[in-house]
Amino acid sequence: MLEKYDVPVDFKYLAVIESGLSNVVSPSDAVGFWQFLKGTAKDFDLEVDREVDERYHIEKSTEAACKYLLKSYEKYGNWALVAASYNAGTNGIQRLMEQQQARSYYDMLVAEETSRYVYRILAMKLIFENPEDYGFYVEPDEYYLPIPYHLVEVNGKVDDWADFAKDQGISYKILKYFNPWLRQTDLKNRIGKSYYIKIPEPPYNLTHEQLILMQNGISN
Template sequence: SGIEGNFALCEGSVYMDEWRRIFDSQFIAKNRHFYKRNSKLQSALEAARSEEYTKLLLPTLSNFEFDYPVVINEDVIKWIQYFQTRGRKAFVTWLKRAEDVIPQSAPVLEKFGLPKDLIYLAMIESGFNNKATSVARAAGTWQFMRATGRNFGLKLNDYVDERRDPEKSTVAAARYLTYLYTLFGDWHLATASYNAGEGRVARSMRGHSDKSFFALSAARRLPNETRNYVPKLMAAMIISKNPTRFGFEVSEGSRALRTRGLALEKSIRLADLATSIGVDLKVLEGINPELRLGVTPPGQEKSPYILRVPESSYATAFAAVDSLPQASRTVQVAARVKRKETVNQFASRYGISLSSLLKANPHIRPNVRLSKGQQVIIPVALGTGQYERLTKEDKVSKRKMRASARKGRSVKVASRRPAKSRE
C-alpha cells in the first residue's frame, strides 16, 4: 500500500512510532494466549516486528546493489531513523565528503578483492575525515590505533603519521580487513572485529552454538558499541546508495584538487615551498595530511620522499626545490606543566638534558619549582623518535602543529583538549 511505501522510506519518527504502536497492539491481541510468559511474548513480538520491517523495506532496496551482506532488521531501521533525525547534520557532511573520497578509495578495496561497500566503514569510523582523532587515540579516515597501523604497513615517526594519509591508510585498511575475513570467513564478524578487536569477537564465539553476528549480539556476547556497529554500517550503506529516497539532498562535493608527486631528497618546510611557488600553505597541508609538523622527512636519492603538490604548480615546485633551504632537524615545542615539579624532574620526565632545557628557557632558573599550567619550551630533535614518544605518551598536545623548523622558533602547544573530530 501507499502507507507501506512511505514507511519503507522511514520518512518520519512520528509515523514510524504510530506504525509500531498499531503493529504491536494487533500482534499482542492476536497472539497473547499462545505465550504463558510475557518475556516469550515480547521476544516473539520483536521477531515479528523485525520480519515486517524487512518486508516493508526490501522493496525499496530492490534496485540497490550491495557486495556486503546487508540485513534489514529493527536495529538497522533504528540507525536509518537516527541518521534522518538526530544524526542528520553529521550524515549530510559525510555524504558531501563521500563525493571526493569514494571514487579514490573504493578502487583500492576492489584491487584487494574486497567488497567495495566496505568504504562505508570509513564513513561511520570518521565521517571520511582524515583529521579525526578519537579519545582512544585512533586517528585518520580509518581510525587506526598506532600499533595496528604499524602492523599493517603505516609509518608513524617524528615527521609523518600515515594514518592520516587517505591512500596509504586505505591500503592498510584493506590489508587489515583481508586478515579479519581470513580469520572469521564472515563479513559481519570481520567488520565487528574492526571495532572490537579480533580477540574480543573470537572470545564471544566460544561455547556459543550460533556464531553469527546477530546471534552473538542478541545474546549480548559483544560490547554494546559493537552490537550497534554493524547495523550502523548497514544503515550508512543503505542511505548512501540512494540518499534522495531517504530525504537527503544530493549536492556535488568539492572537486578534489588534482595533484602530482614531487620527489624530495632533502627535508624542506612546507611554508618555504608555499611561499616560493605562490600556493596557500593550507592547500599544501591539506593534500599532505600525513606531515605532522609541516616539515618533510629527509629523503635520499634512491628513496626520496614523495610530496603532493597541485598538478598546476608541479613545474614551478620542481624548479624551486633546489633553492629552498634545508629544514632544521631541531624543533622547539611549547608544553604546559601538568603538576608542580622541579626543573630537574620536568627534564627527566621529558627525557631531555637539564642544560638543553635551560638553554631553551633562559627565563627559568635551575633551582625553581615549575607551576601547574606554566609553559615550558622543549627542544626536540627530529628523526630521533623524541617527538613521536612525546605525543604517544600524551605529554604534549596531539593537535597538528606548524613547525618553524628552519629558524628553530618555538611551536606553541595549547594545553590538552579532548581530541575528537568526526564531523
C-alpha cells in the same frame, strides 16, 4: 583501493561511520579516516613518528585498512564478523565466539556499540545510495568536485615546508590541506626515504577559502 584488494566495496561505509571521512582523533588516540591506533598502524606498515603520520594519508591508510580487513577475513571467512572485529578487535570477537559457541555475528551477544556497528554500515549504504528515499536532496552542482594534483618526490631533507610550498607556487596552508600526514614544519629524513607530496594543479593552487569554493563548483 578496495577493489584492488578484493575487499567488498561496501566497506567504504565503515570509514564513514568510523570518522565521518575526516582526519579526526578519537578519545583513545585512534587517528584518521580509518581510525588506526598507533600500534596497529605500524603492524600494517604505516609510518607513525614525530614528522610523518601516515594514518592521515588517505591512500596509504586505506591500503592498510584493506590489509587489516583481509587478514580478518582469513581468520573468520565471514564479512559481517570482519566488520564487527574492526570495532571490537579480532581477539575480542574470537573470545566471544568461543565463549558463546557461536559462528555468526547475528547469533552473538556483543557490546552495545558492536551490536549496532554492522547495522550502521548498512544504514550508511542505504542512505548514500538512495539519498532521496531518506529526505536528502543533493543537486549535481552541489557535489564536491575532484581536485587534480601532481606528485613531487622528496627523498632528502626539507628544512622548511613553508619554503617548499612557496617554491611549488602554493601556500603552506594548501600544502598541509593536501598532505595532512606531514606533522612538522620540517623533515629530517635521515635515511633518504622517498615521499610523494601532492601539489594541486592550477587553477586549484589557491587560498584555502578559494579552494573550498572551487570544490563546490563556485567561481568568482
